[in-house]
Amino acid sequence: xxxxxxxxxxxxxxxTKLEGMxxxxxxxxxxxxELQLNDEFAPGLVNLDGFSRCILxxxxxxxxxxxxKVTPFMDTVQRGLFSTRAPKRPxxxxxxxxxxxxxxxxxxxxxxxxVLDNTPLLDIKPYVPRFDxxxxxxxxxxxxxxxxxxxxxxxxxxxxxxIP
Amino acid sequence: xxxxxxxxxxxxxxxTKLEGMxxxxxxxxxxxxELQLNDEFAPGLVNLDGFSRCILxxxxxxxxxxxxKVTPFMDTVQRGLFSTRAPKRPxxxxxxxxxxxxxxxxxxxxxxxxVLDNTPLLDIKPYVPRFDxxxxxxxxxxxxxxxxxxxxxxxxxxxxxxIP
Numbered sequence: 001x002x003x004x005x006x007x008x009x010x011x012x013x014x015x016t017k018l019e020g021m022x023x024x025x026x027x028x029x030x031x032x033x034e035l036q037l038n039d040e041f042a043p044g045l046v047n048l049d050g051f052s053r054c055i056l057x058x059x060x061x062x063x064x065x066x067x068x069k070v071t072p073f074m075d076t077v078q079r080g081l082f083s084t085r086a087p088k089r090p091x092x093x094x095x096x097x098x099x100x101x102x103x104x105x106x107x108x109x110x111x112x113x114x115v116l117d118n119t120p121l122l123d124i125k126p127y128v129p130r131f132d133x134x135x136x137x138x139x140x141x142x143x144x145x146x147x148x149x150x151x152x153x154x155x156x157x158x159x160x161x162x163i164p
Numbered sequence: 165x166x167x168x169x170x171x172x173x174x175x176x177x178x179x180t181k182l183e184g185m186x187x188x189x190x191x192x193x194x195x196x197x198e199l200q201l202n203d204e205f206a207p208g209l210v211n212l213d214g215f216s217r218c219i220l221x222x223x224x225x226x227x228x229x230x231x232x233k234v235t236p237f238m239d240t241v242q243r244g245l246f247s248t249r250a251p252k253r254p255x256x257x258x259x260x261x262x263x264x265x266x267x268x269x270x271x272x273x274x275x276x277x278x279v280l281d282n283t284p285l286l287d288i289k290p291y292v293p294r295f296d297x298x299x300x301x302x303x304x305x306x307x308x309x310x311x312x313x314x315x316x317x318x319x320x321x322x323x324x325x326x327i328p
Binding site: 001002003004005006007008024025026041043044045046047048049050051052053054055057059068069079080081082083084085089090091093095097120122123124125126127128129130131132133134135136137138139140141142143146147149 | 165166167168169170171172188189190205207208209210211212213214215216217218219221223232233243244245246247248249253254255257259261284286287288289290291292293294295296297298299300301302303304305306307310311313
């Protein structure tokens with residue numbers, strides 16, 4: 001059974017190519033962007049301004065193919081794909097938690113943007129600490145490597161045709 | 165541009181109907197379940213056992229239609245859809261953060277399951293506190309209401325044909 005989604009809008013950012021793009025919002029710092037929803041969805045944004053962060057669900061539109069073992073940006077050895085956030089996945093769905101700066105009509109201004117300009121946006125969910133914040137969670141191979149996301153930038157490994 | 169995904173497997177749970185189902189993992193407590201991936205994806209699960217939690221991206225397969233203003237389970241007034249986690253959305257994509265108990269071959273045993281049995285699974289991502297834990301985030305209308313998710317159960321409001 002296929003699942004078919006229609007983007008509700010696009011994510012605008014200053015990143016027009018993967019090289020040099022942050023690989024996580026924690027590395028995106030002051031990087032600004034916008035969620036530009038199709039006009040008809042603007043009423044759904046009401047009340048979202050009470051939240052300081054939201055969860056973006058989007059489509060890695062430049063991702064092609066996948067391998068089940070990948071060498072992530074933050075490591076030097078191969079890892080099982082589902083233990084990574086690599087964009088080449090069986091379903092190329094991306095997730096970023098970003099800061100909400102302001103909302104006007106169909107546009108949400110955001111901070112900490114780690115996605116390519118014009119990425120198709122599938123959904124926005126409010127970030128709720130009671131549901132989503134687990135600061136004590138163990139994180140395997142990322143235990144010592146997650147901090148690298150603050151400084152490491154992307155390269156083109158996840159869009160090359162040869163699937164690294 | 166439509167986005168087409170093929171489920172990588174299913175989420176098994178003890179919930180065969182919406183009535184009485186937890187509305188968030190925090191209300192699901194000891195509720196156990198399994199991710200049953202299609203066999204070919206099993207190699208992608210390597211290294212995931214180092215993580216105590218994972219993020220499930222799935223399709224609300226019983227959800228039909230949507231409204232941009234909804235009365236959430238945890239409130240008594242209408243809220244903008246994108247400030248809620250209601251399953252009736254333009255793209256019926258769901259997100260749950262669950263505990264990983266064990267992994268064997270293509271099966272991940274999980275705890276804190278708040279989804280219907282046989283829900284189509286689209287992706288699994290490792291939960292990484294450095295990326296995903298923001299305990300101080302403001303959460304608007306859920307500031308005083310989020311705790312209700314620990315005790316409130318679902319009803320059928322999000323699958324009824326009349327779209328409440």
